[in-house]
Amino acid sequence: MNGPLLLAWRHMAHHPARTTILSACLGLALFLPVAAALVTDDYRQGLSSRAAHTPLIAGAPGNRFDLTLATLYYRGQDLATLPLSARDTLSGAGDSSDALALAIPMHQRFTARGAPLVGVGFEYFAFRDLSPAAGTLPRTLGDVVLGAELASTLAMAPGDTLYSDPREVYDIARPAALALSVCGVLAATGGPDDRVAFVDINTASLLDGLLHGHDDADALDDPALLGRSPSLVVVSPALIEHNEVTSVNAADFHSHGDRGELPVTSFVLVPHSAKASTLLSSRINNGGQWQVVSPRAVIDDLMGFVFRIKTLFDAVAGLLIGTTALLVGLVLALSMRLRADEMTTLQRIGCSKSMVARLHALELGCVVLLGAGFAAGMLALTMTWLPDVMTVLN
Amino acid sequence: MNLDAMLSLESVRFAHSDGGFQLSVDALTIAREERVACMGPSGSGKTTLVHLMTGILVPDEGSVCLAGQELSSLPDSDRRALRISRVGMVFQQFALLDHLTGLENILLPYHISPALTLESGARARARELALTMGIDHALSRRPQRLSQGERQRLAICRALVTRPGLVIADEPTGNLDPQATATTLDLLMDQVTRRGATLLVVTHDRALLPRFDRVLQTTDDGQVVAA
Numbered sequence: 001m002n003g004p005l006l007l008a009w010r011h012m013a014h015h016p017a018r019t020t021i022l023s024a025c026l027g028l029a030l031f032l033p034v035a036a037a038l039v040t041d042d043y044r045q046g047l048s049s050r051a052a053h054t055p056l057i058a059g060a061p062g063n064r065f066d067l068t069l070a071t072l073y074y075r076g077q078d079l080a081t082l083p084l085s086a087r088d089t090l091s092g093a094g095d096s097s098d099a100l101a102l103a104i105p106m107h108q109r110f111t112a113r114g115a116p117l118v119g120v121g122f123e124y125f126a127f128r129d130l131s132p133a134a135g136t137l138p139r140t141l142g143d144v145v146l147g148a149e150l151a152s153t154l155a156m157a158p159g160d161t162l163y164s165d166p167r168e169v170y171d172i173a174r175p176a177a178l179a180l181s182v183c184g185v186l187a188a189t190g191g192p193d194d195r196v197a198f199v200d201i202n203t204a205s206l207l208d209g210l211l212h213g214h215d216d217a218d219a220l221d222d223p224a225l226l227g228r229s230p231s232l233v234v235v236s237p238a239l240i241e242h243n244e245v246t247s248v249n250a251a252d253f254h255s256h257g258d259r260g261e262l263p264v265t266s267f268v269l270v271p272h273s274a275k276a277s278t279l280l281s282s283r284i285n286n287g288g289q290w291q292v293v294s295p296r297a298v299i300d301d302l303m304g305f306v307f308r309i310k311t312l313f314d315a316v317a318g319l320l321i322g323t324t325a326l327l328v329g330l331v332l333a334l335s336m337r338l339r340a341d342e343m344t345t346l347q348r349i350g351c352s353k354s355m356v357a358r359l360h361a362l363e364l365g366c367v368v369l370l371g372a373g374f375a376a377g378m379l380a381l382t383m384t385w386l387p388d389v390m391t392v393l394n
Numbered sequence: 395m396n397l398d399a400m401l402s403l404e405s406v407r408f409a410h411s412d413g414g415f416q417l418s419v420d421a422l423t424i425a426r427e428e429r430v431a432c433m434g435p436s437g438s439g440k441t442t443l444v445h446l447m448t449g450i451l452v453p454d455e456g457s458v459c460l461a462g463q464e465l466s467s468l469p470d471s472d473r474r475a476l477r478i479s480r481v482g483m484v485f486q487q488f489a490l491l492d493h494l495t496g497l498e499n500i501l502l503p504y505h506i507s508p509a510l511t512l513e514s515g516a517r518a519r520a521r522e523l524a525l526t527m528g529i530d531h532a533l534s535r536r537p538q539r540l541s542q543g544e545r546q547r548l549a550i551c552r553a554l555v556t557r558p559g560l561v562i563a564d565e566p567t568g569n570l571d572p573q574a575t576a577t578t579l580d581l582l583m584d585q586v587t588r589r590g591a592t593l594l595v596v597t598h599d600r601a602l603l604p605r606f607d608r609v610l611q612t613t614d615d616g617q618v619v620a621a
Contacts, residue, residue, distance in 0.1 A: 003505030003512070006498070007491075014493030345489035348450060350478025351506040352471060 004355065008362035018335075019367065022328055026371030029324035031378045033317035038379065039386060040310050044303050047072075050191065051295035055277060056269035058082075058090045058103070058284060058292045067291070068298040071266045073192045074108055074116040082267075082290055084201070085260030090267050090290070092280055100276035102127075105264040107204035111165045112180065115150050116196045119204020119264075127270060130193055134158055135184025138200045141211075141253060142245030144180040147196045148188035158184050161244075162197060164207055178207055179244035205262040206245070206253065213245070213253035332364060399423045399459070400560050400592040401447055406456035408446055417442050417616045419456070426559070429583065429593045431603050434612030440596045443610075443618060444562055447594070448481050449473035461559050475509035482553030482591075484563035484582070488537070488545045490552075496532040496540070500524065500551045510556060523551040527581050543574035550582050554589065561586050563595045567602070579605065 012019040050072050059067040060080035069075045084105055092100030104127060107119035124130075125137050135158030137145055144162055146154070156162060163177040180199065188194055205211040227234035245253065255262070269292065271277035284292040336343075343356050406419040417439040424430050434440050445451040446458055449465040458465045461480050465473055490499045498505070500520040504512035524530045527547040532540050537548065546566060553561055563582065567575035579595075579602060586593045595606070603609050611619050 007494070007505055010491075010493045010498070342489075342491060345485065346502075346506055347474075348448075348485075348489075349483055349503060349506070350474045350481075350509070352474050355506055 004358050004362055008359055008366055012363060012366055018331070019370070022331060022367045023370035023374055025324050026328060026368060027374030027378065029317075029321045030371060031375040032320060033314060034375065035379055035382050036310065036313055036317065038383065040306065042383070042386065044306075047299045047303065048296070051299040054268060054295045055271055056101070056281065056292050057266055057295055058086075058269055058290055059266040061288070061291050064291065064293045064298050065302060067266060068293055068295050070108060071106060071268060072295055074118055074196050078109070079265040081263035081265055083260055084262045084264050085258075086264075086290060087267065090269060090280070090284065090292075092276065092283070099272075100280050101269045101271040104268040104270070105201050106266045106268060107201055107208075107264045109265065110167060110204070110207045112144070112162050112197050113154055113165070115147075115154075117144070117164055117180075117199060117204075117207070118196050119199050119201045119207070121201050124268065125198075127268065128189075128193060130186050130189065130198075132184035133187040135182070138183055138198065138203070140245070141200065141203055141206060141250060142178070142181055143183040143203070144197050144199050145184040145186055146182060147186050147194040147198075149194035150197060151182075151185040153195075156182050156185075158182055167207075177243065181245075201262075201264065203245075204264075205255070208263065210257065210262055211253055211255045213249055328367070332360070336360060398425055400426045400428070400461060401594075402457075402459045403446070404457050406446060406453045406458060408442060408451060408453045408455075410442075415439065415442075415616060417446070417612075417618070419443070419446075419618045422610070422618060424560075424592055424594065426592055427587075427590055429586070429605070429607045430595070430610060431606040431608070432594060432596045432610040432612065433598060433600070433603070435614060438612040438614055439616050439618070440612050441564060443612060444564055444594070444596060448477050448483070448562060450477070475507065478503050478507045479509050479556060480559050482556060482558035482561040484546070484549050484553045484561070484566045486565040486568040488542075488549045488569075490537040490545055490548060492536060492538055495534050495536060496524065496529065496548055497521070497534065499537065499548055500533075500555050502552055503556050516555060519557075520551065520555050523554055523585070524548075526585065527551055541574075542569055542571075543578060546570060546574075546578050547581060550578070550585070554585055554591075557589060558591060560592045560594070563593070565596055565598065567597070567599065575599070575602075 051068070054072060057068055057071045059071070060082045062080050066075075067079060070079055087103045087105060090101070091103035092098075102123060104121040104124045105119075106121075106124070108116055110117040122137070131137075132145060133148065135145070136143075146156060146162070151157065154162070160182045162180045162182055164180060166176045180197075180203070186193065186198075199207075202211060225234075269277075269280060271280055281292045281294070284290055343359075346356060347353065401422075401424040403419045403422040405421070407416065409416040415437070432440055432443065442451065446453055447460065449458070449460065449468070452466055460476060463476055465476075468476065491502065494502070497517075497520055500523065501512060501516060504510045504516055510516075521530070521533065524533050527550065529540075529544050529547050529551070532544055532548055537545050540548065546569070550563075550566070553563070561582075566582065567578055570578060582595075583593065583605060595602070597603075608620065613619065
């Protein structure tokens with residue numbers, strides 16, 4: 001270590017409290033704006049990248065932010081539903097034989113052990129590039145495939161049973177919880193898909209109680225039977241429905257209404273071309289019955305709000321840096337005054353004024369370096385432990 | 395110019411900027427290896443004289459030659475380089491740095507000037523000096539853990555480590571008790587003699603004067619005369 005650096009370091013080490021406080025103040029002043037910039041940039045990228053990979057989203061009229069965030073991030077929202085039959089219109093196949101887009105239905109009104117339980121059309125797995133690391137994708141009614149992180153959290157593997165969370169405990173017309181058979185675990189993606197359980201869209205209707213299974217009504221002769229005619233059997237709502245789909249009872253599941261009326265919360269639309277995208281958007285939005293949004297545009301709008309707030313935060317951070325710099329300058333100026341005798345002695349011995357200035361500059365440099373190191377450490381910790389955008393949204 | 399002289403002043407006039415005090419030296423020569431005491435009442439210009447001799451101050455008139463170099467003709471940087479390499483200085487208040495160990499304090503001149511290079515010989519010399527001065531135990535300690543006498547001996551080691559031709563001590567025993575004064579001065583004079591250096595000691599203690607070859611007297615009106 002060269003002489004001036006040794007002297008500067010020894011003086012700092014001799015006053016550890018002062019050095020630590022100064023470095024910490026500088027570090028914090030550096031850390032806050034940089035961390036804010038990194039975090040917002042990280043979230044912006046997280047939000048934007050998924051939005052960029054989702055061409056269009058269709059849903060019932062309502063808040064476009066809720067529709068987008070729910071569809072992209074499985075954020076728990078009570079979205080208005082639209083019927084499964086809307087698929088033909090939304091795909092553009094309703095009025096011609098050539099569809100303009102692939103329409104993938106999504107249903108997300110339920111949870112299992114607190115995690116979103118999302119019903120999707122089978123095409124969704126290919127669309128999101130989701131493949132099983134173990135087991136298979138849902139192949140039959142009642143199958144569920146778990147995201148990697150959720151499987152790890154719940155310590156579940158193919159062959160286990162996952163119960164859905166009861167949504168309406170006082171509604172005796174549907175089972176309190178549905179036992180779902182874990183058929184597979186998805187490979188980790190590092191995204192929100194890792195914390196979700198996926199079922200087939202028909203299983204979602206089963207959770208809704210619109211598709212159900214029970215014992216053969218023709219064979220009932222107990223109090224659950226309210227009336228019988230040649231064409232109609234009326235059963236009590238107290239009739240216990242199956243709460244699990246098995247190979248034995250699978251054939252008992254049915255819907256009493258039009259399957260096209262089964263509700264979904266949104267459709268992911270994958271247009272075949274830019275022209276098809278434009279046609280679909282204008283056609284559906286002009287119709288007014290449903291809405292089609294571009295996730296990228298919605299997220300850009302959302303980030304616009306965030307960045308307006310960040311601008312204010314940046315101004316505050318700037319003031320903080322300025323104030324800290326002034327305080328550090330004041331402390332160093334007072335320190336120089338306290339050390340005036342010491343510096344006079346050095347100069348009498350033969351030390352030059354430039355060397356004295358260099359000593360002070362080195363001390364300041366060391367404090368700044370320590371502060372920067374402190375800030376870098378805090379930043380590393382922040383980025384390591386930063387909750388991802390999915391957690392923040394929830 | 396007297397080539398045998400370590401220090402010579404001729405027709406020197408110096409006035410402080412406030413104009414309140416003026417120091418005059420008509421002619422003063424200190425020979426190599428000479429041991430000189432300087433005394434005088436407070437405010438009579440002893441410290442100003444020392445500062446002129448070492449180039450800290452530049453006279454308004456006249457010349458000051460140190461080791462054959464006319465100080466007035468040298469730029470400030472050269473005067474500093476000459477001072478740190480040719481003059482060892484001991485102060486009344488020791489002027490040690492509390493954040494350095496004893497060894498680092500002794501080697502301080504090497505840390506603060508590019509005119510000196512800290513090589514292994516300097517380190518060995520610092521240790522040898524400390525051993526000779528009886529403070530080898532202080533090399534790894536901070537000054538605040540040493541006695542007054544030990545601190546002054548440490549300061550003397552710092553003054554001698556560069557092998558200066560001239561050692562100037564400004565009231566080196568002013569803060570010491572009589573026993574420590576005697577010991578410290580003995581050690582200082584012994585080391586200066588061994589190294590063939592010239593010694594100028596500013597003191598108020600008349601009892602010390604017999605130890606010196608010559609005594610300079612500063613007077614209230616700013617004159618420097620032989621006592």
